[in-house]
Amino acid sequence: MYTAYKLTTDHTKIKFYIFLLLVGVLLLVSALAQYIVPHDPYLQDLSNALQPPSWQFPFGTDEYGRCLLSRVIVGATTTVYSSLALVLFTSVLGSIIGVFCGYIGGKTDAVIMRLSDVFLAFPGLVFAIAVAGVLGGGILNAAISLALIAWPRFTRIVRGQVLAVKNMSYMHAAKISGCPWYKMIFKHIMPNVIGPVVVTAALDIGVTIMELAGLSFLGLGAAPPTAEWGSMMSKGRSMMQTAPWTILFPGLAILLTVMLFNLFGDTIRDMFDPTQRRVSVVNCFCKLKNKVKVEGDVNV
């Protein structure tokens, strides 16, 4: 039992570090995008308009003669960082609401849960399109509309976890020994609920990138002059017959990025997954930080 467990852990760990490295490279490239692009991504040169891929322009050029490779690289900054910020924001906000709902319970809980029902009632993207349409274009508004549909998911997960640990004896013990509410939440509840949140957030990154690009594709995200993968594809749509590379390369960029983040999320899930590992979530998280050594049979 233990050997098998150890083997999978090592395997997962290696995978985790490989994907972490790749994600790191992607983040670095996006951060330094404007210094490493071969051409100015915003420089218009109509004499070079709609050039097919060549040595000078590896990804070809768009209708204004701008280098597509440079635009795809710069586009990474917009897409990747806004998606990451969005996932971080919604997971933190959703978890906080969830902890309070689960901890306080009663009417507040009931009202917020019904509200989250309403938000979950709608198919995600349609609701986001509605909100983005109402708020008007712009990447920030697109992010706000996606945040509005994403928070209930985290709230649900965290609330369920809180309810599960709330009546455990150690919670009663803490309460009897005079533990204040904030300490109860941050010291005793939070560590127990953080695992599923991290996993959900990690798996959410890929979806968020796709949804954000989808909103931009519909013209509800980043405004045209900004290089963003979704809006670049939307522009390229009309030139699909003569210049398919204008949609192919931004599309591939989205596909590969989403694949990378999905792999990363899957690996994180494998590290945390209590059904596969049969260790409590806390244990996993502590192990991730190398604080606690889990030894012997972990089948608790």
Added chain:
Amino acid sequence: MYVRRRRCYIVKYVLKRLFMVIPILLGITFLSFALMQTASGDVIDAIYEQAGGVPSEEIVAAKRAELGLDKPFIVQYFIWLGGVLTGNMGNSYVSNRPVFQDFMSHLPATVILTLSSIFITVLFSIPLGILSAVKHNKITDYIIRILTFVGNAMPGFFLSLVLLYLFSVQLKWLPATGNNGFVSIILPTVTLAIAMTAKYTRQVRAAVLDELKKDYVLGARSRGVKERIILYFSVLKSSLLTIVTLLGLSIGSLLGGTAIIESIFMWPGVGKLAVDAITMRDYPVIQMYVIWMAVIFVVINLLTDIIYYYLDPRIRLQKER
């Protein structure tokens, strides 16, 4: 006796759930009305913006008064609500046609697309998922897993553009856009089905793998029951719960119209209607759409629960007690 009690229970349950639709409808319509009001500009601005003209203040004000847009939004909401209660959903601000008829004329396209893509998805994903689970960690499993992984990461709009380029632009086999009979539905269906098949195959695989590990499978095997019988009569039946849940979710969101796919293929469904209404701030159409979404949500959830009730004796007995 037992059967009668069961029937009684189910009827009561359905009625209770159907009544729940009322508060949800009130909440959602109010929320969407409030959201619309916080946005800058209204339908008048949108119409003139699109026409490119700059109208005089009086014309705009008169038009607003005509549509009742000059009243406070609470009043507007109750006027609309009163109309709905008397069976009048209002007219579209833009086309001036009755909203209900307009919406209903867009519905068949969406329903057809939903049915066809769900059919293709179920047709492929269940056998693929079972195959992948049975050949666990063999080459077939790996190929299926890689394909579903790529399918999961593929944005719908990219996939649809790739398919459009291949089959309409290059091979010229299929029409690119619009709704002219059977051939037009192929591309949007395939686009939606590929994305869903990728998701479903993974879920079916996981569910079947889970079931295969259980003791009853071991028991059946040791009694010499044929592998095929175990698979199709026991395992698949138990995995159906996962599939039904997923189907409920997918049908719900497909019936809401897939805005991106519908607008790429110019498919005249409700998703496209909704997006157009949102950009024009055509409140009555949006409200009609919102009501439709809420009804779908409640009905689909109810249907899923009823199917659960019949599929899983554990749930059935628990509820009856």
